[in-house]
Amino acid sequence: MASELEKSTRQRREVNIYKLESYAREGETVIVPGKILGNGALSKKLVVAALAVSASAEDKIRSNNGEVLSIEELMKKNPQASKVRIMG
Numbered sequence: 001m002a003s004e005l006e007k008s009t010r011q012r013r014e015v016n017i018y019k020l021e022s023y024a025r026e027g028e029t030v031i032v033p034g035k036i037l038g039n040g041a042l043s044k045k046l047v048v049a050a051l052a053v054s055a056s057a058e059d060k061i062r063s064n065n066g067e068v069l070s071i072e073e074l075m076k077k078n079p080q081a082s083k084v085r086i087m088g
């Protein structure tokens with residue numbers, strides 16, 4: 001994860017909402033070492049942490065009672081990083 005976060009902005013990963021819908025499980029915590037974009041639909045409640053989140057992606061996550069955190073907030077909330085899925 002640290003090596004992904006050290007990359008330049010142009011090399012960081014971008015994950016669309018439809019990938020979260022496809023690969024994450026209901027109620028799961030997902031961390032993205034990059035930006036989350038709003039392409040697609042989401043029907044699951046997720047806790048999502050990322051370096052950046054587009055406004056449309058944040059709206060879609062929150063509309064399903066999900067939570068959007070910064071990576072720093074997730075580290076404080078879950079220091080052991082238990083039950084966290086890394087996507088990218």
